[in-house]
Amino acid sequence: MFALKAFLPLAFLFTASSCLPALKERDDSTTCGSTNYTGDEVDAAASAACSYYQSGTTAGDSTYPHTYNDYEGFTFPVSGPYLEFPILSSGEVYSGGSPGPDRVVINTSCQLAGDITHTGASGNDFVGCSGTS
Numbered sequence: 001m002f003a004l005k006a007f008l009p010l011a012f013l014f015t016a017s018s019c020l021p022a023l024k025e026r027d028d029s030t031t032c033g034s035t036n037y038t039g040d041e042v043d044a045a046a047s048a049a050c051s052y053y054q055s056g057t058t059a060g061d062s063t064y065p066h067t068y069n070d071y072e073g074f075t076f077p078v079s080g081p082y083l084e085f086p087i088l089s090s091g092e093v094y095s096g097g098s099p100g101p102d103r104v105v106i107n108t109s110c111q112l113a114g115d116i117t118h119t120g121a122s123g124n125d126f127v128g129c130s131g132t133s
Helices: 001-024 039-055
Strands: 031-032 036-037 066-068 081-087 102-108 114-118
Touching: 031 114, 036 039, 039 081, 039 102, 039 114
Parallel strands: none
Antiparallel strands: 031 036, 066 081, 081 102, 102 114
């Protein structure tokens, strides 16, 4: 009986920890133009956008995150309204300055909508990164 009681907490710990990878629903990695972003980089940019939005602040002296109107008509998996926020090819999280061409798009509920880029688009328009159409 004692051996069974000692084993149960270990069995629960093993079962709970083996489920952790299943908590992430999708791979958020993407390619914008010729720049590849890992899921962790996308998630970090989206998380920063959410934090700035929820606190009512912006990154440094920039206007990001700011409203994204989706004039291009992308089909996002979550409903808007939407915000855009730079994702940097350096792997760093944007904190102000030049935003570069690539963006993550979140909604005001802080759900990741997709990834877009100016690379390959005309004028100030956007095209979808891989996984965004």
